[in-house]
Amino acid sequence: MCFCHLTPLAVGTAGTHKETHERSPFFLVPPDRQVMSRASDRAYAAIRAHLLSGQVVAGEQLTEDQLAQITGVSRTPVREAVRRLENELLLVRSDTKRLFVADWSRDDIEELFTLRQMLECHAAERAARRLSREQIAALDSINRDLKAAVDGALPDVGRFLDANRAFHEVIIEAAGSPRLGQLLARLVEAPVVLRTARTYSQDDLRQSARDHDELVAAFAARDPEWARAVMGSHLRRAFHTFARAVGPAGTTDQAPPSDAKDA
Amino acid sequence: MCFCHLTPLAVGTAGTHKETHERSPFFLVPPDRQVMSRASDRAYAAIRAHLLSGQVVAGEQLTEDQLAQITGVSRTPVREAVRRLENELLLVRSDTKRLFVADWSRDDIEELFTLRQMLECHAAERAARRLSREQIAALDSINRDLKAAVDGALPDVGRFLDANRAFHEVIIEAAGSPRLGQLLARLVEAPVVLRTARTYSQDDLRQSARDHDELVAAFAARDPEWARAVMGSHLRRAFHTFARAVGPAGTTDQAPPSDAKDA
DNA sequence: GCGGTGGTTATTGTATACAAAACACGTCCG
DNA sequence: CGGACGTGTTTTGTATACAATAACCACCGC
Numbered sequence A, B: 001m002c003f004c005h006l007t008p009l010a011v012g013t014a015g016t017h018k019e020t021h022e023r024s025p026f027f028l029v030p031p032d033r034q035v036m037s038r039a040s041d042r043a044y045a046a047i048r049a050h051l052l053s054g055q056v057v058a059g060e061q062l063t064e065d066q067l068a069q070i071t072g073v074s075r076t077p078v079r080e081a082v083r084r085l086e087n088e089l090l091l092v093r094s095d096t097k098r099l100f101v102a103d104w105s106r107d108d109i110e111e112l113f114t115l116r117q118m119l120e121c122h123a124a125e126r127a128a129r130r131l132s133r134e135q136i137a138a139l140d141s142i143n144r145d146l147k148a149a150v151d152g153a154l155p156d157v158g159r160f161l162d163a164n165r166a167f168h169e170v171i172i173e174a175a176g177s178p179r180l181g182q183l184l185a186r187l188v189e190a191p192v193v194l195r196t197a198r199t200y201s202q203d204d205l206r207q208s209a210r211d212h213d214e215l216v217a218a219f220a221a222r223d224p225e226w227a228r229a230v231m232g233s234h235l236r237r238a239f240h241t242f243a244r245a246v247g248p249a250g251t252t253d254q255a256p257p258s259d260a261k262d263a
Numbered sequence C: 001g002c003g004g005t006g007g008t009t010a011t012t013g014t015a016t017a018c019a020a021a022a023c024a025c026g027t028c029c030g
Numbered sequence D: 001c002g003g004a005c006g007t008g009t010t011t012t013g014t015a016t017a018c019a020a021t022a023a024c025c026a027c028c029g030c
Helices: A039-052 A064-071 A075-087 A106-130 A133-151 A157-175 A178-193 A202-220 A224-246 B039-052 B064-071 B075-087 B106-130 B133-151 B157-175 B178-193 B202-220 B224-246
Strands: A091-093 A099-101 B091-093 B099-101
Touching: A039 A064, A039 A075, A064 A075, A075 A091, A075 B075, A106 A157, A106 A178, A106 A202, A106 A224, A106 B106, A106 B178, A133 A157, A133 A202, A157 A178, A157 A202, A178 B106, A178 B178, A202 A224, B039 B064, B039 B075, B064 B075, B075 B091, B106 B157, B106 B178, B106 B202, B106 B224, B133 B157, B133 B202, B157 B178, B157 B202, B202 B224
Parallel strands: none
Antiparallel strands: A091 A099, B091 B099
16 A cells, blocks of 8 residues: 655744744754745645644634744745645635635545556556666665565554655656656645554555565566556555545545534 | 637736726626636736737746736736646746746647546546436537537637537536546646647548547447547547647757747 | 624735845956 | 856745635624
């Protein structure tokens, strides 16, 4: 399975109660490259972290002011960050432009994984033709790390997720289709947030590692059909893992129509 | 072929040279529904129309100030409109956040159509299972209009494009996959802008009508595989029509690296 | 009681001023 | 002559004030 792509960047300054333009504590940034210099980027990361932290209930209403306070920047960059998160389907707007934490029904999740499977199988097929020898070696190395993370008595889920994300990113990168990458970015981020309290079974994690092994084999053999097939089963299993967590039938539904009062 | 989805909404107030907060001329709006009440929507439509109008060269740099003047609103809503257009791949940003009119190489176009084919074939397949009798009738009716538009001595390309867009939208709607619709919206808008001066050959238009006829037949027969196959050839032909217009090899390339000076 | 109606508050949308960054270009020093 | 460097200019980014809209709620007439 594949609960990939956890938060790509940790948040820098969260929770400073905005005291009129306080200069953000960025002494000693890595001198070569000013990381996260834009307030909208910081806001994006902070809001995302906030959503992932589990302090937020799916379907809950958020206001831009709230988020501005949480992130410590003004509403202008918050609005920009919110737009990005809307695109990634982590936030949704009601018909009257009020903002809610996205809530995913089982059907929504299935739809998402179906689309993701379609696109990422395509990516795997293309990657099988185009991966350089070095990239294949890199995949193998990443997957060794992934296996190390899950082989111990108690698996290191965070490290697993990082390695998993890196693995899939190499494939998408190698597919050489920038628009495909953009589309997938949008689909991949959403399910991560879902049920953050969920604990991954070690069996799931190890099966994922085996899938990745087989993908590497398919790539090494330069067999696009094989790669596509493995990726397909890999992602389909991911769907069932998620679906198991959320329940059998249509459980929760989209946020905006429902009122946030009873959340 | 399928050069669908022309500009969905005409612009309301374009070109008023922003004279410090002049109240927008919205006396006598349709009383039931305030259309385009948001400045950012007007800006979006205006910029889009501007791009489609052919007054703009692919690869050219744009500034937010410029666009604010063109649209008659301040930079804030312009920025929001620009974000939308970036998502639809009509505008791109350089690595230093400068804004350019997207420029599409032949390879870019092929990539785009490949992705679109993948997604829209899926939509057709699903639609074949889910279209109501009324929707199939609607498709037939739309396509009759489309044929009427192209059967005359000189075809009405605008009407053709409208009908074509409506046709594909019914299918996507019937596929019952909102995220799929969002993804496609993003892919479909981009190529429209390309080479707006292009004239469509009547043969192309008529072949398109025949494709649509066959799609309706596949839907009526409730044959998902047939629908998928027809949609596939329909879109692949569209690609070649576009590719023919832009030239054989890698002609133009992405904008941001190149300087706009020689444009 | 019930549905509408007014005012009140909460929330989003827009304009504007200013800050930060990127760019263009001329200068200086090697 | 060439490349680092500064400086003025352009362009994007952010904060803030205010406007417009939607939600809320209490009131009233029926």
